[in-house]
Amino acid sequence: NAGVTQTPKFQVLKTGQSMTLQCAQDMNHNSMYWYRQDPGMGLRLIYYSASEGTTDKGEVPNGYNVSRLNKREFSLRLESAAPSQTSVYFCASSEALVGTLQAYGYTFGSGTRLTVV
Amino acid sequence: QKEVEQNSGPLSVPEGAIASLNCTYSDRGSQSFFWYRQYSGKSPELIMFIYSNGDKEDGRFTAQLNKASQYVSLLIRDSQPSDSATYLCAVELYNFNKFYFGSGTKLNVKP
Numbered sequence: 222n223a224g225v226t227q228t229p230k231f232q233v234l235k236t237g238q239s240m241t242l243q244c245a246q247d248m249n250h251n252s253m254y255w256y257r258q259d260p261g262m263g264l265r266l267i268y269y270s271a272s273e274g275t276t277d278k279g280e281v282p283n284g285y286n287v288s289r290l291n292k293r294e295f296s297l298r299l300e301s302a303a304p305s306q307t308s309v310y311f312c313a314s315s316e317a318l319v320g321t322l323q324a325y326g327y328t329f330g331s332g333t334r335l336t337v338v
Numbered sequence: 339q340k341e342v343e344q345n346s347g348p349l350s351v352p353e354g355a356i357a358s359l360n361c362t363y364s365d366r367g368s369q370s371f372f373w374y375r376q377y378s379g380k381s382p383e384l385i386m387f388i389y390s391n392g393d394k395e396d397g398r399f400t401a402q403l404n405k406a407s408q409y410v411s412l413l414i415r416d417s418q419p420s421d422s423a424t425y426l427c428a429v430e431l432y433n434f435n436k437f438y439f440g441s442g443t444k445l446n447v448k449p
Contacts, residue, residue: 261346261441263441311381
């Protein structure tokens with residue numbers, strides 16, 4: 222009953238370094254999401270994937286790339302980290318099918334606390 | 339203008355009282371409305387959701403939706419110290435199951 226698993230939990234990067242945040246879900250959910258959470262800003266959507274093989278930009282995609290490797294896994298890559306990307310990153314999944322009338326809530330991972338110095 | 343607005347708080351209520359948390363949204367195309375609870379240092383967890391105007395009750399929680407006025411609220415009856423957390427309002431647009439979150443209201447329930 223792992224739900225949504227994110228790795229790593231903590232990371233410190235130097236400006237310009239790259240890294241990939243990993244996310245996997247074992248609930249057979251269709252949709253997966255990456256959010257960042259900053260003080261006073263709430264959760265902001267970076268990218269999402271409505272189904273395996275598809276990805277779309279959210280509110281704040283600049284500086285990030287994503288890969289929906291298969292139905293279970295959705296990774297977030299920072300190619301050249303900047304201090305403005307210091308944040309807590311949450312992966313989430315949902316059983317929703319895009320375009321259906323009924324929305325479903327998210328199941329969130331435990332988060333990755335990223336600091337860029 | 340942000341899509342979803344919440345008062346950041348903190349909202350302080352005594353144990354046993356009713357806590358009322360409010361959220362307004364800007365897009366009339368919004369379809370679904372969710373409330374999440376987030377304890378400090380933890381990830382958000384779903385409390386309840388509402389689609390239709392009116393009230394929806396689940397245990398000590400009641401969600402209220404007024405689409406004409408574009409607000410949604412969460413009432414917590416018989417508040418407990420364990421309810422102390424930040425409450426996030428999330429609004430979904432156009433059936434894309436893509437949510438916009440408010441910045442959250444911090445609730446403190448005092449014993």
